[in-house]
Every structure is written in structure tokens, then in C-alpha cells.
Amino acid sequence: MAKIHPFKAIRPTRDKVSLVASRSYESYTAFERDSRMDYNPYSFLHIVNPGYKYQKEISGEERYKLVRNRYLEFKEDEIFVQDETPCYYVYKIVNREQESFSGIVAAASTADYENNVIKIHEDTLQHRENTFKEYLKTVGFNAEPVLLTYPDNDTISDVISKKIQERAEFEFTTTYRDTHYLWKVEDPKSIEVLKDAFASIGTIYIADGHHRSASSHLLAQDLKVNNSDHSGEEPYNFFMSYLIPESDLRIYEFNRLIKDLNGLTKEEFLIKLDEWFRIENRGIEAYKPSKPHHFSMYLDGEFYSLYLRKTTYQFDNALEELDAQILYKTVLKPILGIEDLRTDTRIEYSHGKNDIIPVKSRIDNQEFQVGFVLFPASVSQMKKIADEGLKMPPKSTYIEPKLRSGITIYEF
Incomplete structure (x- = not known):
């Protein structure tokens, strides 16, 4: 009431x-x-x-x-x-x-x-x-x-x-x-x-x-x-x-921009991603994800589509189904070494209403080395996470x- x-x-x-x-x-x-x-x-x-x-x-x-x-x-x-x-x-x-x-x-x-x-x-x-x-x-x-x-x-x-x-x-x-x-x-x-x-x-x-x-x-x-x-x-x-x-x-989503690959070469980074995602190189095609658990990555002048391997990743609650949380648990923390999304200076955010052009431009200008474009969360996802008493990672939604x-x- x-x-x-x-x-x-x-x-x-x-x-x-x-x-x-x-x-x-x-x-x-x-x-x-x-x-x-x-x-x-x-x-x-x-x-x-x-x-x-x-x-x-x-x-x-x-x-x-x-x-x-x-x-x-x-x-x-x-x-x-x-x-x-x-x-x-x-x-x-x-x-x-x-x-x-x-x-x-x-x-x-x-x-x-x-x-x-x-x-x-x-x-x-x-x-x-x-x-x-x-x-x-x-x-x-x-x-x-x-x-x-x-x-x-x-x-x-x-x-x-x-x-x-x-x-x-x-x-x-x-x-x-x-x-x-x-x-x-x-x-x-x-x-x-x-x-x-x-x-x-x-x-x-x-x-x-x-x-x-x-x-x-x-x-x-x-x-x-x-x-x-x-x-x-x-x-x-x-x-x-x-x-x-x-x-x-x-x-709308918040996209992620990362300043470096945490000491990895491009090839080493892609191999580590392969554990969690099916990866397709889309070249200069500006790929944007069209459904949950699909991600776009821009690296070294090329776009990649990343499709989550659902046989590897476990959905234990509403938060684990959120793309921002998936990216954090599979890539940002274990591979790129970003522990705290609020304070780490190696990560910045660009809201999705600006489309993916700012992500591409800032990487092309060498401000950042890799960028990830997410699919936006839904109202029902937001409500379900709140109903379960869970909290989204920072910069999960631009409302x-x-x-x-x-x-x-x-x-x-």
C-alpha cells in the first residue's frame, strides 16, 4: 500500500x-x-x-x-x-x-x-x-x-x-x-x-x-x-x-570502455574470451547486439560479436541474468582485472542512447583499447532483481x- x-x-x-x-x-x-x-x-x-x-x-x-x-x-x-x-x-x-x-x-x-x-x-x-x-x-x-x-x-x-x-x-x-x-x-x-x-x-x-x-x-x-x-x-x-x-x-544500456588488456596480447585476450563466448569477427561492420546475452566488442579497428556459452555460465538468480553482471563476472574481473567498477580508473562508461559511435571513436583515438556494447536491461529484469533483494552493478542502466x-x- x-x-x-x-x-x-x-x-x-x-x-x-x-x-x-x-x-x-x-x-x-x-x-x-x-x-x-x-x-x-x-x-x-x-x-x-x-x-x-x-x-x-x-x-x-x-x-x-x-x-x-x-x-x-x-x-x-x-x-x-x-x-x-x-x-x-x-x-x-x-x-x-x-x-x-x-x-x-x-x-x-x-x-x-x-x-x-x-x-x-x-x-x-x-x-x-x-x-x-x-x-x-x-x-x-x-x-x-x-x-x-x-x-x-x-x-x-x-x-x-x-x-x-x-x-x-x-x-x-x-x-x-x-x-x-x-x-x-x-x-x-x-x-x-x-x-x-x-x-x-x-x-x-x-x-x-x-x-x-x-x-x-x-x-x-x-x-x-x-x-x-x-x-x-x-x-x-x-x-x-x-x-x-x-x-x-x-x-538504455551503459557501454564499457577499457584502457588496456591487462598485459595480454590481442590473441591471448581472444583465447581467454573463447571460454565464455562464441566469437565472430565482423570486421568494420558496426555490430550492435539484438538480444540479451549477446555482446558487441570493438578491438583493434574491428567489431566482434560475442555470444554467451550458456552451457558454461550458470543463471542462479535474476542478477546473474543481467548482461552487465555477466560481462563483469566473465571478462572485466577475471580477465581484465577490474575489481571495483565504481573506483577503477581503467574503465569508463558511455550510455547507449549515444549509440556505439562514441565507443568506436574513443578507441580509434587510442584513449581506450577495447570497448563492449551491451543489450539494454528490461523493466521486468529491473523489477525482478529488486524483488529478489539484489543490486545491479553500477552503470547498468541509463534511464x-x-x-x-x-x-x-x-x-x-
């Missing part, structure tokens, strides 16, 4: 929303961030990068306090205003490929996260959880929703379908040529329909935002201890989420839609 609540969002005014909205801070290069802030005083980047005002790199608690100050200034200048009553928010994104994503922005329960009603499929790093928890405790808001997915639900779909026939509260197009729309669901009847519909859902899955949700849960535990009147309904017991049906979720920061803000 999922507890998904409406909330009173703080939002940019209609005339400034396109100027405020930004991608996640980490997705910009330093040059891109500075360029945007040089010419756009309304960008949300001014809030999350407060050192820009003083031309100084600021970190830790000092940065968190300045983030809070910049945010309050945006409110004082009425760049941000708050809705008067709790609402659900229908949010729709149409990307440049004309794919459409529609869902609900709402407040999800940290208790549901703790009780496994909201399930995870990725490991998180404890130091990142704690760092972001302290950030949240100081700034007092969520500005980028966690992406959650739920089984397709006719009742929720009906509310969304009817609402998007009305004039949108927000409608703007980004420089990435994605068009964003937002509608308020504020009538009491529709609010109760949505609340009951989400309550009827047994399990919701985190698609993107594992560290943000984990940090929100830690924050709730901290604040609960210090609140003698804790009821479980305080705003800190929830975190802002964008909930979309499973049919709207798009999962869309990608959300913007600063369009709806949740205070606690």
Missing part, C-alpha cells in the same frame, strides 16, 4: 520557468555552468552553485548555507511562489524523438522506502548518502524529483488523460528540444482518486535517484529522533518524486525521462 501524498509546491512563475529550469548540476561541465550563469540570472544553477557570486569554490556546510540563502532570495524576489493548497502535479515531457512521458509529481513516503514498498535495485555509497542528508538538513528542500515507476494503472491514466486536455500551467521547450508541461490537480475529488489509486499499488520501484531517496530516509530518521511530537505525517517523512507508469519508462531541477520544489 503506497503512501503518495499531494503537496504545496514552490514553483517558478509562469514567465520565468524556462529560465529557472536546469539539468542536474553534475551533468554540466564547468564551462557550461559558468556560461549559463553569466547570461541567465534566473537559472536554478545560481542556487546550487552559490560560490559563483563570489568567484570562489565553496564546499561543505558553508556551501549548504549559501544554497539556502540563494533559495530564500529567489522566494523573496517572487521568482518562486508557493501553491496555496496541496496538489498533485501532472508532468509531461516530449523529447526530440517525439517520445512522450506522462506522470505525477507527488510526495512519496520514507516509511515506504524503509518497509520495501518502494524497492531499490542499485547499491548506494554510505558517504554519499550522509553527505546529501546533511545538505538536505541545511537547505530544507528537494528540487529534483526521484524517478519512481509503478505498474500501469487505468485509474491514474484516466486522471492524467483528462487533465492534459486542459491548458497547461507550464509549457516550455529546452535547448535540448525537450518540451515540458505541468498541470495542477487541485480539486478534492481527483486528489482522493489519485491517493486511493496509489494506495492500491503494492510495490513501487525506484528507477533513478537511489542516493536521493536513501538520503531523505536518513534525514527523516534524524529529525524523528529530535521531535518528541513526531507523528509520521511531518513533511520530512516524504520526498518529492515523479511517478510514471512502467510502459513510459525507457531503459529516461531525465528530469529538470527547480520546476517544482518540496520543502520540509
Whole structure:
């Protein structure tokens, strides 16, 4: 039984929303961030990068306090205003490929996260959880929703379908040529329909935002201890989420680029691969795998198809069937000596929405020696791994839609 609540969002005014909205801070290069802030005083980047005002790199608690100050200034200048009553928010994104994503922005329960009603499929790093928890405790808001997915639900779909026939509260197009729309669901009847519909859902899955949700849960535990009147309904017991049906979720692969062959010659490397794969040299043909357990490899100017020998490899659980895990267990760790996928500097990743050209180009430019192209995981695989309490390797999925920061803000 999922507890998904409406909330009173703080939002940019209609005339400034396109100027405020930004991608996640980490997705910009330093040059891109500075360029945007040089010419756009309304960008949300001014809030999350407060050192820009003083031309100084600021970190830790000092940065968190300045983030809070910049945010309050945006409110004082009425760049941000708050809705008067709790609402659900229908949010729709149409990307440049004309794919459409529609869902609900709402407040999800940290208790549901703790009780496994909201399930995870990725490991998180404890130091990142704690760092972001302290950030949240100081700034007092969520500005980028966690992406959650739920089984397709006719009742929720009906509310969304009817609402998007009305004039949108927000409608703007980004420089990435994605068009964003937002509608308020504020009538009491529709609010109760949505609340009951989400309550009827047994399990919701985190698609993107594992560290943000984990940090929100830690924050709730901290604040609960210090609140003698804790009821479980305080705003800190929830975190802002964008909930979309499973049919709207798009999962792409992350391809692997490796800097060397771990001291092996090309021929020695191919012989070791032969234990696990049927190998076919495809020359300059740009081969991309068409089904699970098939891999593409680019090495020394040529593509190879690698087909897993299923008589050799054992599928003991849902994780062992995931191609990213197969590649790690058969190649990356035993042959190439890559133990930790998070910290080893010999491996980098390129998401599959960019196709295989970046993989080929970076190897041709001698930045890397070998690259592997994977077949993307499915939603059902992601769910099965989460249901079995297992965790995917890092960079197993590149998930869309990608959300913007600063369009709806949740205070606690």
C-alpha cells in the first residue's frame, strides 16, 4: 500500500520557468555552468552553485548555507511562489524523438522506502548518502524529483488523460528540444482518486535517484529522533518524486570502455574470451547486439560479436541474468582485472542512447583499447532483481525521462 501524498509546491512563475529550469548540476561541465550563469540570472544553477557570486569554490556546510540563502532570495524576489493548497502535479515531457512521458509529481513516503514498498535495485555509497542528508538538513528542500515507476494503472491514466486536455500551467521547450508541461490537480475529488489509486499499488520501484531517496530516509530518521511530537505525517517523512507508469519508462544500456588488456596480447585476450563466448569477427561492420546475452566488442579497428556459452555460465538468480553482471563476472574481473567498477580508473562508461559511435571513436583515438556494447536491461529484469533483494552493478542502466531541477520544489 503506497503512501503518495499531494503537496504545496514552490514553483517558478509562469514567465520565468524556462529560465529557472536546469539539468542536474553534475551533468554540466564547468564551462557550461559558468556560461549559463553569466547570461541567465534566473537559472536554478545560481542556487546550487552559490560560490559563483563570489568567484570562489565553496564546499561543505558553508556551501549548504549559501544554497539556502540563494533559495530564500529567489522566494523573496517572487521568482518562486508557493501553491496555496496541496496538489498533485501532472508532468509531461516530449523529447526530440517525439517520445512522450506522462506522470505525477507527488510526495512519496520514507516509511515506504524503509518497509520495501518502494524497492531499490542499485547499491548506494554510505558517504554519499550522509553527505546529501546533511545538505538536505541545511537547505530544507528537494528540487529534483526521484524517478519512481509503478505498474500501469487505468485509474491514474484516466486522471492524467483528462487533465492534459486542459491548458497547461507550464509549457516550455529546452535547448535540448525537450518540451515540458505541468498541470495542477487541485480539486478534492481527483486528489482522493489519485491517493486511493496509489494506495492500491503494492510495490513501487525506484528507477533513478537511489542516493536521493536513501538520503531523505536518513534525514527523516534524524529529525524523528529530535521531535518528541513526531507523528509520521511531518513533511520530512516524504520526498518529492515523479511517478510514471512502467510502459513510459525507457531503459538504455551503459557501454564499457577499457584502457588496456591487462598485459595480454590481442590473441591471448581472444583465447581467454573463447571460454565464455562464441566469437565472430565482423570486421568494420558496426555490430550492435539484438538480444540479451549477446555482446558487441570493438578491438583493434574491428567489431566482434560475442555470444554467451550458456552451457558454461550458470543463471542462479535474476542478477546473474543481467548482461552487465555477466560481462563483469566473465571478462572485466577475471580477465581484465577490474575489481571495483565504481573506483577503477581503467574503465569508463558511455550510455547507449549515444549509440556505439562514441565507443568506436574513443578507441580509434587510442584513449581506450577495447570497448563492449551491451543489450539494454528490461523493466521486468529491473523489477525482478529488486524483488529478489539484489543490486545491479553500477552503470547498468541509463534511464529516461531525465528530469529538470527547480520546476517544482518540496520543502520540509
